[in-house]
Amino acid sequence: MRDMFLARLRSMMTCSAVLALLVSSPLLAQPVPEYELKAAFVYNFALFTDWPADTAFDGGTFNVCISPSSALRQPLATLNDKAIKGRRVVVRSLAALDSLRACHVLFVDGSDRERWIQIRKGIAGGSVLTISDDDEIGHDGSIIALTMDGNRMVFDIDMRAAKQARLTLSSKLLRLARTVQ
Amino acid sequence: MNMKALPHQARIGRWMELANLATAGAALFLASVLLILFQFISLRGALLEDVSVQARIVGENSSAALLFRDGKASNETLAVLSDSPNIVAAGIFTAEHKILASYRRDGVSEVKAPSLALLKDGHDFSFNHLELARRVDIDGNTIGVVVLRASLDQLYTRLAGYAGLMLAIAIASLAIAYLLVARMRRTVKSAEAHLDYLAHIDSITGLPNRHAFNKYLAAALAKVDQFGGSASLLLIDLDNFKIVNDTLGHHSGDILLKLVARRLLECLRSGDVICRIGGDEFAVILETSDGASGANVAAKILAVLAAPFDVDIHEIYVTASIGISIYPDEAPDLETLTRNADTAMYQAKGKGKNAFECFHPELDLRVQKRLSLETNLRKALERGELTVYYQPQVSLRDGRLAGLEALARWKHPELGLISPTEFIPVAEESGLIVPIGRWVLRTACNQIAAWRDAGLGTMNVSVNLSARQTRDPHLMHDILDALHSAKVPASHLELEITETVLMDNVHANVDLLKRLQTEGIRLSIDDFGTGYSSMAYLKRFPVGQVKIDRTFVQDIPGDPDGEAITTAIIAMAHRLGLSVVAEGVETEEQLQFLRDADCDIMQGFYFAEPRPPEQVEAFLKTRAVLIAPRVTQP
Numbered sequence: 001m002r003d004m005f006l007a008r009l010r011s012m013m014t015c016s017a018v019l020a021l022l023v024s025s026p027l028l029a030q031p032v033p034e035y036e037l038k039a040a041f042v043y044n045f046a047l048f049t050d051w052p053a054d055t056a057f058d059g060g061t062f063n064v065c066i067s068p069s070s071a072l073r074q075p076l077a078t079l080n081d082k083a084i085k086g087r088r089v090v091v092r093s094l095a096a097l098d099s100l101r102a103c104h105v106l107f108v109d110g111s112d113r114e115r116w117i118q119i120r121k122g123i124a125g126g127s128v129l130t131i132s133d134d135d136e137i138g139h140d141g142s143i144i145a146l147t148m149d150g151n152r153m154v155f156d157i158d159m160r161a162a163k164q165a166r167l168t169l170s171s172k173l174l175r176l177a178r179t180v181q
Numbered sequence: 182m183n184m185k186a187l188p189h190q191a192r193i194g195r196w197m198e199l200a201n202l203a204t205a206g207a208a209l210f211l212a213s214v215l216l217i218l219f220q221f222i223s224l225r226g227a228l229l230e231d232v233s234v235q236a237r238i239v240g241e242n243s244s245a246a247l248l249f250r251d252g253k254a255s256n257e258t259l260a261v262l263s264d265s266p267n268i269v270a271a272g273i274f275t276a277e278h279k280i281l282a283s284y285r286r287d288g289v290s291e292v293k294a295p296s297l298a299l300l301k302d303g304h305d306f307s308f309n310h311l312e313l314a315r316r317v318d319i320d321g322n323t324i325g326v327v328v329l330r331a332s333l334d335q336l337y338t339r340l341a342g343y344a345g346l347m348l349a350i351a352i353a354s355l356a357i358a359y360l361l362v363a364r365m366r367r368t369v370k371s372a373e374a375h376l377d378y379l380a381h382i383d384s385i386t387g388l389p390n391r392h393a394f395n396k397y398l399a400a401a402l403a404k405v406d407q408f409g410g411s412a413s414l415l416l417i418d419l420d421n422f423k424i425v426n427d428t429l430g431h432h433s434g435d436i437l438l439k440l441v442a443r444r445l446l447e448c449l450r451s452g453d454v455i456c457r458i459g460g461d462e463f464a465v466i467l468e469t470s471d472g473a474s475g476a477n478v479a480a481k482i483l484a485v486l487a488a489p490f491d492v493d494i495h496e497i498y499v500t501a502s503i504g505i506s507i508y509p510d511e512a513p514d515l516e517t518l519t520r521n522a523d524t525a526m527y528q529a530k531g532k533g534k535n536a537f538e539c540f541h542p543e544l545d546l547r548v549q550k551r552l553s554l555e556t557n558l559r560k561a562l563e564r565g566e567l568t569v570y571y572q573p574q575v576s577l578r579d580g581r582l583a584g585l586e587a588l589a590r591w592k593h594p595e596l597g598l599i600s601p602t603e604f605i606p607v608a609e610e611s612g613l614i615v616p617i618g619r620w621v622l623r624t625a626c627n628q629i630a631a632w633r634d635a636g637l638g639t640m641n642v643s644v645n646l647s648a649r650q651t652r653d654p655h656l657m658h659d660i661l662d663a664l665h666s667a668k669v670p671a672s673h674l675e676l677e678i679t680e681t682v683l684m685d686n687v688h689a690n691v692d693l694l695k696r697l698q699t700e701g702i703r704l705s706i707d708d709f710g711t712g713y714s715s716m717a718y719l720k721r722f723p724v725g726q727v728k729i730d731r732t733f734v735q736d737i738p739g740d741p742d743g744e745a746i747t748t749a750i751i752a753m754a755h756r757l758g759l760s761v762v763a764e765g766v767e768t769e770e771q772l773q774f775l776r777d778a779d780c781d782i783m784q785g786f787y788f789a790e791p792r793p794p795e796q797v798e799a800f801l802k803t804r805a806v807l808i809a810p811r812v813t814q815p
Contacts, residue, residue, distance in 0.1 A: 044248045047319055083320065172245030176254055 037153055038146060039075035042131055045144055045155075046084045046105050048170035055127050058102060062087040065094040065103035069111045072133070076107065101126045108142065110134040116141075127166050143167065147178075154178040198366070202359060209351040213344070220343050224336050228267060228311060229304060232331045235265060236315035240327045243273050244317050247281060247325040255282030267331040269310075273317075274326045281325065292328045300326070309333045383457040385435050386442035394456035394464050395515075401454070401466050402508055402515055412508045413475035415465040416522040417445070417482060420500045420534040422461035425492075433492045440492070441499060444485045449478070464522075469507075479503040479537035500535035502526055511540055524548050555611045557593060558604055562616060567591050569624045570791035571642070573800055574762060574784045577775070580808040582800050583782050584641035584675065587625040588791045589617060605647075614647045619659045621645075626667035626674065628794055633669075637801040643675035643705060648682040651693060661700065671701035675726070679707040683722065691721055698723040705762070710750055720757065726782075727754050731765030734785075738774040748778050755779065772808070 042064065062084045066073050073093065082089045092103070100106070100122035109132060112119065116137050123130070131146065132138040138145025143161045147154050156179040162169055174180050239258055246254035255273045259282050262268045270285040272292040285291050295314040299305050304313040311331040316323045381393035389397065401412045419441065426434035438457070445455055445463060454466040465482075467475060482503060489496040504526025512518035521540040528547075529538035538544075561567050570590050576583035591599045608614040625642045633639050650656055664671055676697060683690050683706060694704055705726040706719075710733055729750055736743025747763075754761045763775045766785030775783060788808075789800070 041249070044245075047248065048245055085320075170245065172242070176245050176249050176251050 034148070034153075035072055035075040036078075038072055038133060039078060041146060041153060041155070042072075042076060042105060042107055043079055043082065043084070043089075045129065045131060045173065048173035049129050050168040050170070051085070051104060051127050052166045055104070056102075057087055057104075060087055061090040062105075063090055063092050063103050064105045064107070065092045065100070066107045067109070067112050068093040068095050070107065070109050072107055072109065098122075100128070103128050105129045105131065108132045108134065108137055110136075113137060123165075129165070129167055130161070143169075149178070157181070198363075201362065202355070205358060206351075206355060209355060213347045213351055216347060217340065217344050221336075221340055224339060225306070225311075228331060228333070228336055229313070232267065232311060232313050232329050233304070233315065235262070235268065236313055236327045236329050239271065239273070239329070240315050240317040240325075243282070243327065244319050244324060247273065247275060247317055248319070250275075250281065252281050256284070258282070259284035262329075267335055268329050269332045270330040272328045274328065276323055276325055278326070289330075292330050295326055295328050299328075306333075309337075385438050386457050388442050388446075388463075389454070389456040391456065391458040394454075394458050394466075397454045397456065397466055398464075398515055398519075401468055402518070404468065405508060411469055411510060413465075413467040413469050413478075414506050414508070414518050414522045415467065415475060415479055415482070415537075416458075416504045416519075416526045417463040417465065417501050418503075418526055418530065419461040420502055420530070422499070425497055425499075429492065429495060429497075433495070436492045437490055437497060437499065440490045441486065445482060448481045448485045453478075475505040475507060476537065476539060479505055483535065483537065502529040502534050503537035504529055504540065505537060506540040511542075521545065551607060554599075554604060554607050555613070557596075558591070558608055558611070558613055558617075561591055561593070562613075562620060566593060567617065567620065568793065569621055569628070570793055571628075571797045572784060572791040573789045573797070574643075574782050575788050575808060576782050577780055577808070582640075584643060585797065586643045586645075586677070586784065586791075587621055587628075588645075589621050590791070609647055609649060612649060614649045615653050618645075618647055618650045619663075622660060623663040623666075626663040626669050629669045629673055630667040631794075632798070632801060635798075637798060639673055640801060641673050641675060641703075643677050645677045645679075645707065646682075648679075648685060651678065651682060651686075651690060656693070657696060657700075660697070660702065672703065675703040675705055677705045677707040677728065680709050680711060684718070687718055691718075694723050710746060716753075724759065726760045726762060728762040728764055729780075734763050734765045734771060734775075738770050744774070747775070751778050751780055 046062070046064070064076065064079055066076055070076075073091075077091050079089045080091050092099075094100070094103070094106070100119065103123070104127075106119070106123065106128050108116065108119065108130060112132075113134065113136060120141050129144070130142045131144045132142035133146040135145075135147070138147070138156070139158075141158070141161055143158050143165065145156045145158070147156070155177055157169060157174060157177045158181050159169075160181065239262070242258045243255045245251070246258065259271050259273065262271050262284055263286070269289045270292045271283070272280055272294075273282040274294050275281055278294040280294065283291050292312070299312060299314045300316075303315070304311060310333060312328065313331070314326055314328045317325040317327060381389055381396075383390040398414065404410075405412050422434065422437070425437055438461070442455075442457065442463070445465070449455055449465065452468060456464045456466075458464045465478065467478060469475060483501060486499050486501055489498050491497075504522045504524065506512055506518050506521035506525060508518045512521050521544075524544050524547075525538040525540040528544055529536045532538065568590050570588045571585040572588060573582055574584045574586060575581070589601060589605075591601075591604055593599055605614070608617050622644050625644050629640060629642055646656075653659075660674070660676075661671075664674060678690070678694075697704060703726070704722070704724040705728055706722070706724050707728050708730045709727040710730045727750065729747060733743050733747050733750075737747055738744060751761045760781040762782040762784060763771075763780050764784050766772055766775065766783045766787045768787060771785075772783065772787060
């Protein structure tokens, strides 16, 4: 299971290097493929989210975690060295589940369905912004759920989950959400 | 009254008013323009602030939408701007200047992507628009631009309203200021007019006073200088006003002046000016082209004054002496004109009053002669040109010498003997009579002593006292000093005071006479019958003798009035216990009449003219009977 995850991650890395050249900015300069758009959305979500004051930023970095096998892993890597809340972004591959609490943003997709329950346990009590583009996970405890609505990217927000994670989502963000629960 | 304001003064006043108003208007206009400019700048500043704040709000509210490319949400944000009165168009652009959302009112063009200049300056004012661009930043990164376009219409509307208000306020305040100033000016003007009236009008008669007279005269002369023709000046002096004032009181005097002024006004033409320039002096300025009218007017004035004036219960007769002088024929300037009229007026008075006299150069000569006489007289005392002559007085009782009257004579080294009738009035007027009188007194006293010491016996000498001398506070001292230094008893000195002088100031003179009498000096009333003696006063004066005026003696015998008056005076004086002296006896007939009338003493050329002291000594030595003594009735 773990090996498979790492293998997928490795294969994605070559892919994402190419994509990184295409995505020059998270601010969506031109029409971009779906994954790049999603990566940009992840970054934008972080911009409109406030973490509790007691949140730990070990090493002064802002950690964005993603499963090594995720298709978004490569596009998301472009966020490395960008800044969020004045901290350098580090995109981490989430191979093991022991370091979940160090994540500030966690992107999960369909490949993470099996261990979603474990992940939820791992991050319970911590302040981790969970974002998912998987329909199942997205409506089962993930704070933000990304969906394609036709050719538009839309998102839903689970305020209960955000409250549990002690995260404050900006009203600007809430206004843009398709649904807020 | 001829108190007209000059027309050009009124015109200047009106100009000044308009100029003041224009100045105030200009100042208000400038202030208004500056205030409107200030208002424009501040309104513009406020609009910029307002639009800038709105841009920021829009930017803040659309940051998320910009990031997520949410045009719908952005349009919703912009739609709110429809409630903003100024903003007519707005747009949200991405960092790449692609339009994300746009808003515009009907009939307004869309905003375009901001130019570099607009981005740099932040805003741009055109004539009727303000365009403002504001970056939308998040986390230090620019994610888009908000562009707003505001119309300046509302600003201009407000400014127009403000300007209108300013204009209304300016007009209202100008109107109020104008009214206030006009009112103040009216008050000041009426106060000035009142002051002017007080300064130029005599309060008793309502005629212009001396001050105004000078102005009028100067104006009349200036007019003659400019337009030719001539001007006559009439100086009118009431002859006996002083008596009215003294006997009936000032109140009656004032009433009389009022009545006189009214009559004078009645007989003048409207263009003539009449002023009251002194107590009983009036002046008339005639703008005539011929000299004859001056005399006509003077004759008319004398005629209208002839009728009696009713003052209270009294009927008063007033006469006047008028002097006329004409400019420029007889006088080249104002001072000479006035002086000439004055000279002519005195001449008229000298002629016996109630007359007018036109000035002629001869008059001036007379005045000059009088002046030189005065100058000479001043030196005469020092140079010893004056001498005292003595005229014998003969007693009708025993036919012998009763006394001598001391009379001053002046022998000028070049002009010869100058008549007392010529120099005594000059001495009186110039005040020289006081030192001259003092000298005569002293000389007479010394003469009495000299004759006594020469063994010629004591002789009574009478000395005349002039009006001036009676007012001299040192008189008493001078008389006693003269008597003491000559060691002559006071009873040898007799002082003669004319009836006119005595009546002039009754109270003071009664006082003086009593003091003289206390010292033992004998007193005599000179020129008796010519003044206005009241019998009551005659009793009060401590006099021992009256001298019948020579004019009555001249008329006797032959003139029934003269005879009656002389007889009456003698009888009255005797009843009052006074002795009577007749002056100017020149004929045997006069002597006879006076003897029959029981006169006491006589004096005149019939016996002897005034003589120098040496020639009088003969009388003193012989003490002969000069006339047959009175036949005493058994």
